[in-house]
């Protein structure tokens with residue numbers, strides 16, 4: 079039996095599809111919702127898979143492997159493509175040798191990102207073809223096609239997915255008989271193709287336009303663009319997960335389902351829209367299809383009715399249809415809400431998190447609990463300005479810690495801190511950045527600080543992992559994506575090597591040391607780096623001597639609640655510690671800060 | 682309203698990170714697939730490692746399109762925690778079934794004195810706007826008696842198995858459980874599953 083049905087996520091399906099298509103090199107930097115693609119490929123021992131330092135490097139590694147003739151997969155989240163945009167555009171210009179497929183995993187609705195963006199626009203900008211599956215089966219089936227297109231048309235292929243395709247599980251018929259094509263690995267010297275001097279690049283540009291014209295013809299006939307017959311109104315043009323919502327909302331409609339989102343097939347679109355009475359485009363985020371179709375002179379409707387921000391669902395699409403008058407009668411039930419105001423349940427730093435003490439200290443040094451109200455705004459300058467970065471530690475911005483003033487994109491904390499300092503503020507400025515983020519894009523910030531004689535302090539929260547995205551290794555851990563022990567990059571030596579003189583390494587669970595370390599760094603008028611080091615709580619398995627509160631000694635001062643530890647709870651006026659979640663000896667932060675010494679190991 | 686295909690079940694599982702919600706929906710999804718149904722499921726955890734809200738949309742039927750259950754579309758809401766249950770009141774379809782583990786995990790804002798936990802009465806009232814099929818289950822208490830509250834997810838599945846119109850055989854349930862749970866905790870989890878089934882035996886809705 080070579081075929082079997084499995085329940086797979088879109089990411090697992092991409093990995094399996096790529097493996098069976100003969101992928102030999104895969105490179106990525108973690109990022110929700112793309113991470114599991116590389117994690118899955120890394121389990122195939124006859125493929126080289128790496129966590130790259132960042133997305134730009136991943137793209138460059140991928141481009142090199144492609145030049146050497148092997149099929150290559152590069153994957154990242156939507157904002158990762160911003161980081162990798164430079165080599166991506168270069169890849170679009172030089173073209174490929176072995177097939178190069180670039181996965182962009184977009185996050186409509188911002189489940190776990192710093193922003194919402196529609197990366198379909200990148201395809202048009204780079205003049206590269208783009209495919210988009212609507213579920214796991216298509217993810218599995220489109221990947222081999224993407225490699226074929228890449229090689230045949232000498233172009234990287236952008237393969238766009240969204241959270242609901244990447245992370246949803248659906249049924250895939252896995253065909254074990256798909257043969258892996260043999261590869262001929264060799265690099266050919268070819269200056270005109272690979273060396274983008276202006277004179278060479280200029281000759282490539284017309285070829286990029288030519289390939290898009292050819293691909294337009296391909297799009298007219300490819301089976302991944304297909305019509306599903308139904309009633310003559312509405313006609314729905316759709317692609318990506320939007321198709322699934324539309325199919326459910328309008329089961330009787332006629333569909334033009336596009337698997338190739340760029341370039342579009344003009345004749346197919348003309349014929350389709352001529353056949354139906356009214357044509358609607360159903361797509362998440364920007365009116366990318368809608369505008370591309372309108373430019374062809376074809377009248378379609380879409381975003382006038384369908385929300386532009388966030389995720390869709392079947393009801394939202396149905397409601398849009400009602401508004402547009404395609405669904406004659408509306409029998410919609412009215413929405414209901416809970417009859418009381420519900421407290422939120424934001425994500426929190428875990429009990430035993432090595433970031434907690436540092437944020438507790440920043441909160442107290444900056445007198446944030448006293449000086450800031452709960453609104454999250456203040457007209458006064460804070461007496462300690464804390465630029466933040468992206469990772470679990472961004473949660474330090476929430477109450478009760480409140481110890482972060484900015485978060486933009488990965489690595490930005492250091493540049494922003496330099497900018498705020500150089501603008502001439504009177505407060506001290508400290509940048510807070512995680513270890514994986516520091517290696518991803520903090521190093522160039524430190525170089526800038528050294529070079530331009532900045533006086534900021536940089537706090538590197540080193541928990542020995544990329545926690546936010548699910549504990550991937552990174553250059554600082556010394557273990558590769560495929561579990562091989564390698565050389566670890568030493569952050570302390572690295573920053574000293576760049577020229578930082580004042581560098582400290584501090585135990586993350588020693589509150590006094592963290593406090594005096596940060597204080598001494600801030601007190602000096604020079605650039606300093608404080609590395610706060612402690613293992614991520616989720617990776618700590620040993621758990622003993624959970625802490626408890628001695629009710630006889632506790633005077634309810636609530637200082638311990640200011641750590642924001644979810645194991646410490648107050649019910650009916652009494653503070654207690656949940657034994658199931660307390661990390662005990664691995665942490666001990668609450669015990670150190672309790673003014674009454676009312677907290678100690680469970681006896 | 683969106684038309685519903687035959688034999689279609691939309692189950693929304695909700696609770697708090699760490700309660701095993703995603704594993705529970707995986708186990709049921711695999712069992713439904715083994716039964717020959719089309720299955721789609723999607724989990725939403727936001728940035729939560731631990732302690733944040735978690736939901737899992739599990740959809741089963743002859744042909745399932747959308748990965749997400751729409752508001753007003755869930756046939757069953759399976760809630761592992763009371764506050765999380767009521768957060769999703771708008772997702773239950775008219776006359777749908779609401780199963781709530783009678784357990785409260787107060788979020789930090791409550792410890793900080795910034796908000797209050799909804800009363801049982803308020804929770805009940807919220808759901809009565811849509812359905813009176815509201816079932817409170819002593820899942821946390823029963824699994825604590827069995828020795829480990831971490832089996833709550835399996836207990837809840839056992840309870841659900843008796844109430845879902847999709848009749849997965851005990852054989853397929855156990856097969857799916859054995860494929861997803863480590864061998865050394867399998868037996869005790871099967872006991873938790875059966876305890877859940879027993880708890881649902883007397884329910885009549």
Ligand SMILES: Cc1ncc(C[n+]2csc(CCOP(=O)(O)OP(=O)(O)O)c2C)c(N)n1
Pocket residue numbers: 107108109110133155157158161191192468469470471488511512513514515516541543544545546547
């Ligand atoms: C350009 C870009 N790539 C990837 C991500 C996804 N992402 C968010 S935080 C993070 C790294 C977190 O690791 P670290 O800095 O070590 O902090 P931790 O979560 O371990 O505290 C990643 C990969 C992103 N937001 N932007």
